[in-house]
Amino acid sequence: MxxxxxxxxxxxxxxxxxxxxxxxxxxxxxxxxxxxxxxxxxxxxxxxxxxxxxxxxxxxxxxxxxxxxxxTIEGIGETEEGRRIQKAWLALEVVQCGYCQCGQIMAAAALLARNAKPDDSAIDIAMAGNICRCCTYVRIRQAIKEA
Structure with a gap:
């Protein structure tokens, strides 16, 4: 069972x-x-x-x-926040190696569901603990703000 x-x-x-x-x-x-x-x-x-x-x-x-x-990341595009963040991710070419991006997108989508216009502090808190080995943090922040 x-x-x-x-x-x-x-x-x-x-x-x-x-x-x-x-x-x-x-x-x-x-x-x-x-x-x-x-x-x-x-x-x-x-x-x-x-x-x-x-x-x-x-x-x-x-x-x-x-x-x-x-x-999951496979289903996040069915949500409004997920579609917005995916579109911004592509427009700003956030992805470098891409390995962490599913987790980054999931955290960003949850943030946008709670706060449609997060400031830098809210972004920092929501994204804390999501590690990007390629250090695309600046583009990640820009994409969240654009979304």
């Missing part, structure tokens, strides 16, 4: 142990590879998904503890 969940608006069953991190359930059980493994300890942000609209680190969330609707 699987663990029921709603991912990107679709009812799914995770056929894994309750302590399996959501990251691996998404990638290995559902084949959704947009959410990335970075550090495995919830510090880098590459694995960020939304749980009821709030950003969470999927590497730290066991599937047995999920209580809510999950949105």
């Amino acid at each position: 699987g663990i029921p969940a709603v991912v990107n608006g679709k009812q799914v069953q995770f056929d894994g142990p309750e302590d399996m991190p959501l990251l691996w359930a998404l990638r290995d059980l559902l084949g959704m590879t947009g959410t990335k493994f970075g550090c495995g300890i919830g510090q880098c942000g590459a694995c960020t998904v939304h749980l009821d609209g709030k950003p969470v680190r999927s590497c730290m969330l066991p599937i047995g503890e999920i209580d809510g609707r999950i949105t």
